[in-house]
Amino acid sequence: MKTLLSASFALLATASAGAHAVAGQDSYELVEKGRYIATLGDxxxxxxxxxxxLFSGGVTIDTPFGKLLGxxxxxxxxxxxxxxxxxxxQASMDRGHARGGKQLYPAMPYAAYTxxxxxxxxxxxxxxxxVEPVHNEVDTNQLPFPFNVRLSMTAWNWLNFTQDQFHPDPDKSPQWNRGAYLVQGLGHCGSCHTPKNLIGGDKEAAFLQGGALQSWMAPNITGAAHVGLGxxxxADIVSYLKTGANRFDIASGPMAEAVEHSTQHWRDDDLKAVAVxxxxLDHDHQKPQAMAADDPVMKAGRSVYEDRCSGCHTPDGEGIASLFPRLANAPLVNTQDPTSLIRVVLAGNRAGSTDAAPTGPAMPSFAWNLSDENIADVLTYIRNSWGxxxxxxxxxxxxKLRDTLQSDSGT
Structure with missing residues (x-):
């Protein structure tokens, strides 16, 4: 996910909305509501x-099947x-059809926007x-054959898409329903956090239980213990979405961008609704048995951790709140897919900046001085220590991920 929401965007949006207000107060309010909805939808x-x-297009969207442009x-x-x-x-949002009936690809998340x-x-x-009109021709379809044939989307939709507006659950509170509406719809959280089938559709039975994304792992964000937000x-969820950090974790990668350019600007009542x-949400998860501390891999990993990691993340893995992520009993550490963990060790990472936390902490890359075996050992140790x-x-x-990252960077 690649995003930009700068101060100039905010000024432009406000000025544009004001220009529309000549039609009357109601029109101004409608435009302002729409501006907030655009922020909710990132x-x-x-x-x-x-x-x-703003909104002039051309952003490259990497998919498992090739590249598309926004x-x-x-x-x-x-x-x-x-x-x-x-x-x-309305047809594009609700059915995935552009003007003239042209079928959109699901990189435009109409499966959620419906x-x-x-x-x-x-x-x-x-x-x-x-918004200011911008003349910028964008050839959105950069997919190779046969994926560039839009007619194939008819079959994809038949298998993966159900046109249906949000229906509130009468047994739940208005706050819960507002959160469900935002997560399932405008926030399109499942686009990243739900695992996909072989043709890129959501595995609905595993909604929000974690999904692979551009050499990252979007974690499980259900209320499940051990691997989720249990x-x-x-308040922790609200803090994370508002500031990019809480006592457990710091947003990184695509999520840092989402926080920086979208969720930090959400109203507090909407953040609270999402948290509720x-x-x-919950699902059954069987916690595995941790590896024994005297296992040779664990011993090797502990040595690397004490030498390279403990200075920031502390010897007991507790980290420093809002500065260095906690590793002890941490959902992202316990996730089945360790891709994000491997990535941040190999490539390093810098947290996004928000109004509440303008200076994001950074982690250096260790690809240059840790071998594949060193990284595997230390991550295995972390994933089986402190709970x-x-x-x-x-x-x-x-x-494998080292090769992928080197290929992506052209090195």
Whole structure:
């Protein structure tokens, strides 16, 4: 996920909304509501290149099947959506059909956006009409054959997509239902946090139980113990989404971008609603037996940890709140797929910056001085210490991701 929401965006959005207000107070309020909805949906993630005009498109979206480019959604009549009607826009959000019936690819998460109400789409449409028109031709379809044939999406939709707006659960509170609406719809959290089948559709039975994404692992965000948010309080979830950090973890990779450019700008009542909803989700998870401390791999990993990791993450794995992530009894550490752990050791990472925490801490890369076996050993040790229990990491897993990252960087 690549996003940009700078101060200039905020100023432009406000100025544009104000320009629309000449039609009356109601119109101004509608546009302002739409601007907030665009923030909830993190529209900049796929439609704004850093340093380029707002929503002018061209952002590269990597998928398992090739690359797509985010469309120009400014009101430009030739290269944007200036000739669209609201019904054209509604069709794209609700059914995945662009103007003229052209089938969209699910990188535009219409499988989630179908749950967005027509009323909210009207507000979003009103806001998009106020954005500065930008003439920027974008050839969105960069997929290789046969995936570039849009007709194939008919079969994909038949297998993976159900057109259906959000239906509140009458047995749940309005707050819970608001959280469900945001997570399932505008927030499209399942696009990253739900595992995918072989053709890229959500495995609905494993909703929000973790998914692979661009050499990252989006973790389980259900209320499950050990691998999910079972130990997190609602306040922990709100803090994480608002500031990018809490007493357990610090947002990294695509999630840091989502926090920086979207969730930190959500209203507190919406963040609270999301927390209430996520904590109510659960699934059975059998905690494995931790490896014995005297296992040779554990001994080797402990030596690496004490030498390279304990200075920041502390000898007992507790870390330092909002500065160095906690490793002890941490859901991300215990996840079945260790991809994100391997990645941050190999490539390092810098947390995103937010209004509440403008300076994000960083972790250096250890690819240059730790072997594949060293990294596998230390991560296996971390994943089986201080209350953690997870499958060991293999040197082969590390080598595979090292090659991928080197290939992506062109080195």
């Amino acid at each position: 529209c900049t993630a796929c439609h704004t290149i850093p340093g380029k005009p 469309a120009n959604i400014t009101p430009d009549p030739q290269t944007g959506i200036g000739r669209w009607t609201f019904e054209d826009f 749950k967005v109400s027509r009323e909210d789409n009207l507000a979003l449409w009103a806001y998009l009409r106020t 130990e997190w309080t609602e 909803y996520l904590k109510d 953690n229990a997870a499958e060991p990491v293999s040197a082969g897993d590390v080598a």
